Amino acid sequence: MIGIIGGTGIYEIVEMGEEVETKAIETPYGKSPEINVFKLHDKDVVFMPRHAKGHANPPHMINYRANIYAMKEMGVERIIATNAVGSLELSIKPGDFMIPHDFLDFTKLRQSTFYDTKTVHIDITKPYCDNLRDILISSGESVDNGVYICTEGPRFETAAEIAMFKQLGGSVVGMTGIPEVILARELEICYASVCMVSNYAASISPTKLTIEEVFDVVNEQKDNLIKLISDSIAKLPEKRECPCKYALSGAEIDEV
Numbered sequence: 001m002i003g004i005i006g007g008t009g010i011y012e013i014v015e016m017g018e019e020v021e022t023k024a025i026e027t028p029y030g031k032s033p034e035i036n037v038f039k040l041h042d043k044d045v046v047f048m049p050r051h052a053k054g055h056a057n058p059p060h061m062i063n064y065r066a067n068i069y070a071m072k073e074m075g076v077e078r079i080i081a082t083n084a085v086g087s088l089e090l091s092i093k094p095g096d097f098m099i100p101h102d103f104l105d106f107t108k109l110r111q112s113t114f115y116d117t118k119t120v121h122i123d124i125t126k127p128y129c130d131n132l133r134d135i136l137i138s139s140g141e142s143v144d145n146g147v148y149i150c151t152e153g154p155r156f157e158t159a160a161e162i163a164m165f166k167q168l169g170g171s172v173v174g175m176t177g178i179p180e181v182i183l184a185r186e187l188e189i190c191y192a193s194v195c196m197v198s199n200y201a202a203s204i205s206p207t208k209l210t211i212e213e214v215f216d217v218v219n220e221q222k223d224n225l226i227k228l229i230s231d232s233i234a235k236l237p238e239k240r241e242c243p244c245k246y247a248l249s250g251a252e253i254d255e256v
Ligand code: HPA
Pocket: 084, 085, 086, 087, 151, 156, 157, 173, 174, 175, 198, 199, 200, 201, 202, 214
């Protein structure tokens, strides 16, 4: 089973699928948004709208644990996520896709682990699955690496924050990639993201940032994003051959 967690702009991928079913999954963390299960290129795919129907949940209110747990319950082994981002570099332009290889976490209030009652320290040296990234990179035009900065939101950033993020090595900034990528690793699910650059970040952009600008670019690039993901799914090998599936081995403290 392959999972897609769609941010803004890719809900229509479901229309390419066959045998579409809709359901919501109960988890120990609450109910997931309504998901669609379907066949694409003869493969089983689950699509989850990250913000739920009608963009009901803003980034800081998303129940990330319920979302990822529901994916695991559905038998998902690989997740392709999409995230809208602002660019910190003039060379990474609105409309571009970027496949991040690492992140910096500036979130503040989110539940970022499944392991509250036992001690598990997951290795996240390379947070994004390289095999999945390679497939995304080879399936369309994208910037093939970069550092994703995640802020708590829902506000955009100050000029000083963007200057700091640049100094720290950030490439793009968004509000939804964390803790998804961490939670997926905790459940031994491969995870990679296609970041869609919707705008230059505050102060990089010469004009005031508006939500309209973000949605306009996302709408323009929607079809290309769907094609990139659909072509990647077509190429995914039957079995995964990467360390993600053994993430918990050596991560748990044995009971004493
Ligand atoms: N900052 C944070 N999140 C975003 C942005 C941004 O500029 N654009 C889209 N998501």
